[in-house]
Amino acid sequence: MPRQRHEARHDDPITVVFSALVRALGRHRWADELATENAAELPVIGRSYVHRNGTVVRHGRVVECARPVSLTLYESLFDPPCRVRLRYRWRLEPLDSATLVLLDARYELNRPAYLNRKHWHAQIDAHCGRLFLALGANLADLARQGAAGVNGQRSGSSNMTVMKTTTVNGKPSFK
Numbered sequence: 001m002p003r004q005r006h007e008a009r010h011d012d013p014i015t016v017v018f019s020a021l022v023r024a025l026g027r028h029r030w031a032d033e034l035a036t037e038n039a040a041e042l043p044v045i046g047r048s049y050v051h052r053n054g055t056v057v058r059h060g061r062v063v064e065c066a067r068p069v070s071l072t073l074y075e076s077l078f079d080p081p082c083r084v085r086l087r088y089r090w091r092l093e094p095l096d097s098a099t100l101v102l103l104d105a106r107y108e109l110n111r112p113a114y115l116n117r118k119h120w121h122a123q124i125d126a127h128c129g130r131l132f133l134a135l136g137a138n139l140a141d142l143a144r145q146g147a148a149g150v151n152g153q154r155s156g157s158s159n160m161t162v163m164k165t166t167t168v169n170g171k172p173s174f175k
Helices: 014-026 036-040 111-115 117-145
Strands: 003-010 048-053 056-066 070-079 082-094 099-109 165-168 171-174
Touching: 003 117, 014 070, 014 082, 014 099, 014 117, 082 111, 082 117, 099 111, 099 117, 111 117
Parallel strands: none
Antiparallel strands: 003 099, 048 056, 056 070, 070 082, 082 099, 165 171
């Protein structure tokens, strides 16, 4: 099974980089094209998606989403008579003052695609490069907006209030 490895280093915290990665991958996958705010939603494990780009149809599903450290996608590209099965595994590793983004792309070709394997290798390499460019653009957008990253934890509730109470004869009285 052929494999490609790509990596990039970003000076942002891991949660911000993960949020930008989810937004970059969400486009044309699990997020609606018309609603760009949906692109920042975390993907649901097991979610399937289909996208057509010219003659190539991309079928995929989200296999793993361990926030904010890894994201794995299985995809199949259909360009009759060729079929390419892909596994994208994104890993984020925190460094001292930056984040390292690693992409492991493995693929399997059927017989017609294998005859044109140099073309498919170049196409997958170019697609991974475009994903890294989109990640950089989304990081720049998030920096301009001053948005916090997605870490999977909620930072509070809007319906919680704190009041001083004392109990007199079993009935609370508010101060």
